[in-house]
Amino acid sequence: MTIPQQSGTFVLVISTGGTIACTTDPATGARTPTLSGEDLVRACGTTEEVRVFDAVSLDSSAMTLADVDTLVELAGKALGDANIAGIVITHGTDSMAETALALDLVHDDPRPVVLTGAQLPADHPSADGPANLNRAISLAADPLARGQGVMVTFGGDTFAARALIKRDTAERRAFALTAPLTVPRPAPAARAALAGIDVPILRAWPGADASLVDHVVAAGPDGIVVEALGSGNVSTAMGEALGRALDAGIPVVVSTSVPFGEVSFDYGGAGGGASLGARGALPSGWLRAGQARIALATALATGTDPRLLLGV
Structure with missing residues (x-):
């Protein structure tokens, strides 16, 4: 090299x-x-x-x-x-x-x-x-x-x-x-290897059951990114399963499949963003699922608070 x-x-x-x-x-x-x-x-x-x-x-x-x-x-x-x-x-x-x-x-x-x-x-x-x-x-x-x-x-x-x-x-x-203006950059994190950090992306859909989340949690990932619906919402069963993941100590970041706009935790119910946030899930802000995965992996690899790298 x-x-x-x-x-x-x-x-x-x-x-x-x-x-x-x-x-x-x-x-x-x-x-x-x-x-x-x-x-x-x-x-x-x-x-x-x-x-x-x-x-x-x-x-x-x-x-x-x-x-x-x-x-x-x-x-x-x-x-x-x-x-x-x-x-x-x-x-x-x-x-x-x-x-x-x-x-x-x-x-x-x-x-x-x-x-x-x-x-x-x-x-x-x-x-x-x-x-x-x-x-x-x-x-x-x-x-x-x-x-x-x-x-x-x-x-x-x-x-x-x-x-x-x-x-x-x-x-x-x-x-x-995804934002109308350039989003401010956080302070640079330390360099650390990302290889070996396991952060899968799970896609939400209307009425999704708990099986996908439960299967991933059983594999012991380092973190999970959810490509949710709307401003950061999932079905009731999926929300309950993500709550169990959070209770098990697995960081969860919620993004969205919508191309533009900010993820905001506004809605109640078991799968609503506000309820997920109350359980400890983090919104991805302006980052879509692929970039949210990179931000969470970098945070885990460097010991940085994920909120800082997500910009939330």
Whole structure:
């Protein structure tokens, strides 16, 4: 794991695969990451000084917490080099928001870390990856981007990592914030390995019984994130089962399947958010389930109060 050395200021591009690095199999039509970081930088036409490091090459739906740990370690090590103006990470869109938040929660340097990727493979006649990467490199090199934490630039938009969601499966403007304005960042947590922290996400549905929660609790997770309904509500039976999980000492964070808006514990009843909160469950605020999982895992790994990293 050797970061390229260079005299003078440069942007470090860390490649991880994803659609931006994919080409299409002519026989099956399947997209697989085949291009290196050097290939991607060469195609994007940047005029900035760039060095490249290939970390992994995979679809981001396969990104594990160990892979995220690797990126956190690489970014931290790279920022020890005063010649690096900023970092760009090329990444698949499926879990880009989660990786971005994992990096942001421990990012304690003013220099920017920028994630980008593509919706179309590199061999598509209208590939969007080169333009996205060019913009990301320019942003990482820009002194005015300092002090803003980890960002995602994609389809002409630039967003903070916190409260980010992938909003569309195919549109070039693939990302959005769940909040109307950028959400304040908490103080950076210490770096700690997330691999081995077990935080499953459970999806609520109208009338859900207790079986799913009880099955997960029996496996002894480190925490649970619930993708609830509305502003943070579940069925009566599911709410009662989550209460038993809380009584067993398992942290529970309640998010929502609704794309936009804040989770707020307003409703009573066994599955209502107010009742869950009274039992000790935490609302995820503006974070959706994937990012809430990262925040809870980071809190558990670092011994941080989850409320601080959830921003509630």
